Amino acid sequence: MTFSKISLAALLLTSTTLVLTNCSPANPEIKTPEIPSISAADIGRRIETLSDDRFEGRAPGTIGGQMAAQYIADEMKTAGIAPMGKDGTYFQPITLTETTVADGSFMKIGEVEYEFQQNSVYWTKRYQDSVSVEDSELVFVGYGVVAPEYSWDDYAGIDVKGKTVVMFVNDPGFATKDETLFNGNAMTYYGRWTYKYEEAARQGAAAVIIVHETEPASYGWNVVSDSWAGGQIDLVRPDKGASRAAVESWLTVEASRDLFTAAGMDFDAMKTAAATKGFTPIAMGELKLNAKINNKISTVESRNVVGVVKGTKFPDEYIMYMGHWDHLGKKPVPEGEDGIYNGAVDNATGTAAILEIGETFAAAPAERSVLIVAVTAEESGLLGSAYYGEDPIVPLNKTVAGINIDAIQPLGRTKDIVVVGHGASELDGLLESIIKPRDMYIIPDTKPEAGYYYRSDHISLAKKGVPFLYADAGIDHEVKGKEYGEQFTEDYVVNRYHAPGDEYDNSWDLTGIEQVTEIFYELGLGLANSRDWPNWNETAEFRALRDEMMKQED
Numbered sequence: 001m002t003f004s005k006i007s008l009a010a011l012l013l014t015s016t017t018l019v020l021t022n023c024s025p026a027n028p029e030i031k032t033p034e035i036p037s038i039s040a041a042d043i044g045r046r047i048e049t050l051s052d053d054r055f056e057g058r059a060p061g062t063i064g065g066q067m068a069a070q071y072i073a074d075e076m077k078t079a080g081i082a083p084m085g086k087d088g089t090y091f092q093p094i095t096l097t098e099t100t101v102a103d104g105s106f107m108k109i110g111e112v113e114y115e116f117q118q119n120s121v122y123w124t125k126r127y128q129d130s131v132s133v134e135d136s137e138l139v140f141v142g143y144g145v146v147a148p149e150y151s152w153d154d155y156a157g158i159d160v161k162g163k164t165v166v167m168f169v170n171d172p173g174f175a176t177k178d179e180t181l182f183n184g185n186a187m188t189y190y191g192r193w194t195y196k197y198e199e200a201a202r203q204g205a206a207a208v209i210i211v212h213e214t215e216p217a218s219y220g221w222n223v224v225s226d227s228w229a230g231g232q233i234d235l236v237r238p239d240k241g242a243s244r245a246a247v248e249s250w251l252t253v254e255a256s257r258d259l260f261t262a263a264g265m266d267f268d269a270m271k272t273a274a275a276t277k278g279f280t281p282i283a284m285g286e287l288k289l290n291a292k293i294n295n296k297i298s299t300v301e302s303r304n305v306v307g308v309v310k311g312t313k314f315p316d317e318y319i320m321y322m323g324h325w326d327h328l329g330k331k332p333v334p335e336g337e338d339g340i341y342n343g344a345v346d347n348a349t350g351t352a353a354i355l356e357i358g359e360t361f362a363a364a365p366a367e368r369s370v371l372i373v374a375v376t377a378e379e380s381g382l383l384g385s386a387y388y389g390e391d392p393i394v395p396l397n398k399t400v401a402g403i404n405i406d407a408i409q410p411l412g413r414t415k416d417i418v419v420v421g422h423g424a425s426e427l428d429g430l431l432e433s434i435i436k437p438r439d440m441y442i443i444p445d446t447k448p449e450a451g452y453y454y455r456s457d458h459i460s461l462a463k464k465g466v467p468f469l470y471a472d473a474g475i476d477h478e479v480k481g482k483e484y485g486e487q488f489t490e491d492y493v494v495n496r497y498h499a500p501g502d503e504y505d506n507s508w509d510l511t512g513i514e515q516v517t518e519i520f521y522e523l524g525l526g527l528a529n530s531r532d533w534p535n536w537n538e539t540a541e542f543r544a545l546r547d548e549m550m551k552q553e554d
Contacts, residue, residue: 037360038521040514046075046352047513048504050325051344058343059329060096060233060377060384061300068325072305072374075355080362081307081372084393092304094387095236096377097127102294107249109138109289110262114255121228122249124293125197127240133247133291136164136206138263138284142274143168143175144196144208149544150182151277158281161204164247164289165281166259167196168274170216174449175275186448189463189541191216194454197248207247207289211256218450224250233380235387236299247291263287302326304384305374306393307358311528313367318394319524320371320402320466321357322385322457323350324378328498338500345492345502347378350405353517360521366528368400378406378457385460396461397549400527401427401534402468403520404458409473410508411488413515416474420445421453424542426534427469427523434522443474465545467534469523473516 049071056064073090076083085091107114107122114120124131142154144167154167168175171191173182182188189195193210200208214220228250234241251259260267263284273279305325311317327343342348351374358372371394375384392399417435419428422444432442445452453459458468475485496502527534533550536543 037363038356038514038518040510042359043349043352043356043513043517044504044508044510046355047344047348050348050351051342051502051504053340053342055342057329057341058325058327060302060326060380062329064329065302065326065376069303069305069374069376072325072351072355073307076305076307076358076372079355079359081309081358084306084308084371085304090305090307092306092388092391092393094302094304094376094384096233096300096302096380096383097236098231098233098298098300099123099127100231100296102296105293107247107289107291109259110287112258112262114251117225117229119252119255120249121225122247122291122293123228123232124246124295125234125241125244125248126246127236127297129295129297131246131293131295133164133206133289136162136289138164138166138287138289139281140263140265140270140274140284141165141167141281142279143171143190144199144210145171145190146199147182147188147190147541149539149541152182154274154279154281155203156280159204160200160281162206164207164209165200165203165205166209166211166256166284167200168211168216168271169193169196169213170449170451172275172277174216175271181275181277183448183539187451187454189451189454189459192451192454193217193250197245201244205245207291208245208249209256210250211253212250213253218447221252231296233300233377233383235383235390237390247289247293259287260284302376302384304376304388307372309358309361309365309370309372311367311369312365315369316398317368318371318399319366319368319528320373320399320461321354321405321520321524322373322375322402322461323347323354323405324376324384324457325351325374326376326379326384327502328379341498341500342503344504345409346407346497347405348504349408349410349513353405353408353513353520356517357521357524361525361528366525368528370524370528371399375457382457382460385457389460389464396464396466397552399461399466400532402458402461402466403524404456404468404470405520406456406470407472408513408516409489409492410505410510410513411473411475411477411485412480412509412512413478414474414485414512415439415476415478416441416443417516417519418443418445418472418474420456420470420472421448423537424453424540425467425469425536427467430526430534431469431471431519431523434519434526438519440474462542463545465542465549467536467542467546471516471520473512
């Protein structure tokens with residue numbers, strides 16, 4: 001899990017019990033199958049191996065990372081999962097670039113030069129030694145959103161080519177709590193900073209400034225300043241980042257208030273205006289941005305691991321299972337200390353689960369094909385899945401649906417299951433039809449305003465239109481109850497999350513991991529043996545993309 005998902009575990013601690021009764025299953029005819037081949041022992045063996053010290057934390061571009069990818073490929077072969085990568089292999093090679101903002105870089109507006117990490121962070125996604133922006137006019141574009149399904153366009157009536165756009169984080173629904181705006185308090189993808197930089201680039205902006213505020217961002221300035229300091233790993237994109245804005249940045253709310261004052265604008269009044277339907281962009285007086293970013297650049301090679309179990313009747317239609325195999329690698333520490341970040345929970349568990357699911361399908365293939373994708377560089381910003389989204393192994397309009405598995409706690413069997421982004425797609429109803437016979441219930445994530453659904457690998461495919469479920473084990477232990485589950489999860493977050501202590505332990509209770517692996521297998525099996533094409537719900541921001549995708553010819 002990336003830094004921004006640490007709160008996912010924390011949110012479970014405050015989750016309220018909720019039994020859903022209004023979700024209709026996508027296929028009510030699906031029967032609970034016998035699943036003799038999902039094995040806790042197999043899952044545990046794979047978790048223990050992937051989190052072994054010899055892989056040195058599975059960092060992309062390292063020998064340990066290469067060894068881990070090879071181990072996964074070998075396990076696929078042994079399990080009867082066929083290769084689906086490049087040139088008949090299990091691998092989808094990926095070149096990653098690491099850039100570091102170097103000496104001589106600056107960003108200033110008017111006479112104010114911003115201090116890196118103190119009140120600003122800035123970088124470029126362009127794969128160049130140096131990038132400059134000169135005398136770029138500033139335009140306030142509200143939340144920087146173009147959302148036709150909500151009849152919203154923050155760029156209406158203005159050409160921002162070559163200009164610097166300034167915007168707030170999150171979206172108007174969160175700002176107003178108005179359920180008729182976007183998705184109300186729950187963040188949509190339009191609220192994510194990733195979308196805002198993407199849209200600004202599509203509009204031709206030279207530079208982008210996002211105003212940081214802790215509540216709408218769902219994390220403090222320290223997360224922003226720490227995350228964009230030092231080397232930044234990204235994909236080497238075909239255009240070498242030329243389509244991105246030259247400068248992408250954040251400003252603290254204090255620096256942003258000063259900026260609005262310098263432009264002769266009232267910060268709070270503009271925040272209110274930005275969340276009002278019919279908002280139009282506003283030029284920020286005579287202010288101009290000048291910036292130069294010098295880069296230190298290097299490249300590393302990594303790879304996704306991709307296998308397939310071909311369907312018996314509809315082999316060109318695919319159910320996709322995804323989990324990231326990478327973790328944080330090995331850090332320099334004083335002699336005698338442990339510097340290996342083994343990533344046993346995060347995400348050897350999910351990788352082991354998708355391998356086990358693939359092996360189960362290989363023993364009894366379904367009518368549709370099943371694609372097993374172990375992606376790299378999740379911890380560096382969902383890069384392996386992003387690469388797959390840009391260069392998919394199978395056509396996205398032939399990808400029926402996907403299931404993302406990321407970090408299953410070894411808590412034991414639970415009465416509940418968490419659905420992050422609940423209500424986004426028709427997959428929720430199908431999941432409920434599977435867990436009800438098990439006397440289990442769904443807990444939606446309790447902080448939808450934080451946008452956790454947009455912070456894991458599935459989003460790379462979701463924003464292309466493919467319906468994806470992101471679910472996780474619950475906390476209401478079958479015997480020991482919810483309080484035990486809360487304490488167990490909190491202990492992991494405090495003591496082992498993204499730390500060397502995230503190691504495999506032979507005392508783990510693997511029955512809960514086995515339980516959710518069975519559930520995810522059943523979900524995929526039901527789809528693989530049906531003619532259903534689940535879609536996003538009508539209000540989901542990805543519905544139009546999927547509808548358009550499905551009109552395309554093969």
